[in-house]
Amino acid sequence: MEAGEQLPELKVTPDRYLTVRYAGASGDFNPIHVDEEFARSVGLPGRILHGLWTMAQVARAQTEAAGGPGSLKRLSVQFRGMGVPEQEVVVTSKVREVSGDVALVDAEARQGDTRIVRRGEAEVRLS
Amino acid sequence: MNAASDAIGRVSDPVTYAVGREKIREYANAVGETNPLHTDLEAARAAGHADLVAPPMFVVVYTSPAIGPAFFDPAVGMDFARMVHGAQDFAWGPLVIAGDEITTEVEVADISERGGMGFYVFESRSDNGSGERVCTGTWTCIVRGGES
Numbered sequence: 001m002e003a004g005e006q007l008p009e010l011k012v013t014p015d016r017y018l019t020v021r022y023a024g025a026s027g028d029f030n031p032i033h034v035d036e037e038f039a040r041s042v043g044l045p046g047r048i049l050h051g052l053w054t055m056a057q058v059a060r061a062q063t064e065a066a067g068g069p070g071s072l073k074r075l076s077v078q079f080r081g082m083g084v085p086e087q088e089v090v091v092t093s094k095v096r097e098v099s100g101d102v103a104l105v106d107a108e109a110r111q112g113d114t115r116i117v118r119r120g121e122a123e124v125r126l127s
Numbered sequence: 128m129n130a131a132s133d134a135i136g137r138v139s140d141p142v143t144y145a146v147g148r149e150k151i152r153e154y155a156n157a158v159g160e161t162n163p164l165h166t167d168l169e170a171a172r173a174a175g176h177a178d179l180v181a182p183p184m185f186v187v188v189y190t191s192p193a194i195g196p197a198f199f200d201p202a203v204g205m206d207f208a209r210m211v212h213g214a215q216d217f218a219w220g221p222l223v224i225a226g227d228e229i230t231t232e233v234e235v236a237d238i239s240e241r242g243g244m245g246f247y248v249f250e251s252r253s254d255n256g257s258g259e260r261v262c263t264g265t266w267t268c269i270v271r272g273g274e275s
Contacts, residue, residue, distance in 0.1 A: 012159055025150075025157035027191040042208075051212045056158040056184040063183065068162060069222060072183045076216040076265075 001066070001103045001126055007093035010061035014049060014085045022053045049083030049116070058107050058120050061091040066103075066124045073102070074123040083109075083116040093122070101126045131204045132238045139197045141232040144189040148225040151179045154188055178225035186217055186262045189229040190251045194266065197233035197249055205247055206270050213246070213269035220260045228256050236265070243272035 001007075019033045028050055031038040039047045055077050062072050083089065093107040107120035148168070155165035163170035164180040171179050181189075198205060223229060230253065237248040251264040 018157070022157045025154045026187050027195075028187075052184065052187050052215065053158060055215060056182070059182070059184045060158065060160060063162065069164060069180055069182055072219060074216070074218040075183070076214070078214045079212050 001095050001098060001105075001124070003095055003097050005095045007061060007065040007095065007105065009093075010057060010064065010091040011088055012057055013088045014053075014083075016085055018053070018085055019047050019049060022050055026050065026052065028052070044082065045084060047085060049085065049089075051079040051083075051117075054079075054083050054089060054109050054117050057089055057091050058093075058109055058117055058122070061093050061107060062105060062122045062124050065093065067127050071125050071127060072122065073125055075120065076122075077107075077117045077120040079116070080118050081111075081114040081116045083111055083114075087111045089116070091117075093120075098126070131202060134200070134202045134204075134235045135238055137200070137202060137235045139193055139200075139233040141230045142193040142196075143228050143230045144192055146181060146185075146189060146223055146225050146227045146229060148179050150188065151181050151185060151225055154185050155182055158182065158184065176222070176224055181223040181225070183217070183219050183262075185223060186219075186253065186264060189223065190231045190233075190253060190262075190264060193231035193233050194249065194251055194264075197235070197251075198268070200235075203235060203238070203247065205245075205268060209271045211269050211271070212266075214265075214267040216265040218263045220262065221255065223255065223261050227261075229253050229261060245270040245272075 091109045096104045103124045105122040109117035234250045236250040247268040249266040253262045
């Protein structure tokens, strides 16, 4: 990795029932993620993705580029917009700087024109 | 808006979570992990690990029993109907392996109001059985102001 380098894009399309599986896996059963009717009743377009699932996609983009789970030392993100099932999520990552064996990477996740994770900043240890 | 700044500094009782092999598999599948260290026991052992390796973001699983009660603490008083998860930071130490027991405590790091919104910041500190800090999390929740 070197400064200015674009890491491989990660593209994933969460299926219709992803939020239900992620709720079970993570323990976050907030009804805005699993109950279509409830989500609409509070003004959402329908069930929305868990922010932490989307953050996990940003994390995965880093660990897949850097060579494994031990390479990710820190990840910081802001959640904006709302992710929805059945639309492709694209994670883009760009190396800001490399200092010794640690790279600082800027990353974000988008669905179409909506940024659902912004100002992602990862510290990745290079092996 | 009634941000309860008195609650700043409150530290929750530590909660211990036992990391299970099948829970790592379930989580890894839900987030689409492709690295066999998370799902293939032989691959994990061949790489020198005692058991399956948890993905870094598995932190949301082992902190869950500690972070939930901190969010719902009446002394903190977050209005969940108006709450959104605004930002998240994790800093990781040694890898978490199936069989580990991870103990997490959560501190109310800050509560403030800006522009009619309440900002609630929690810090989670998770240690493994050897006393190593496996992850520090900073969880920022934003509560939109009401019309009242």
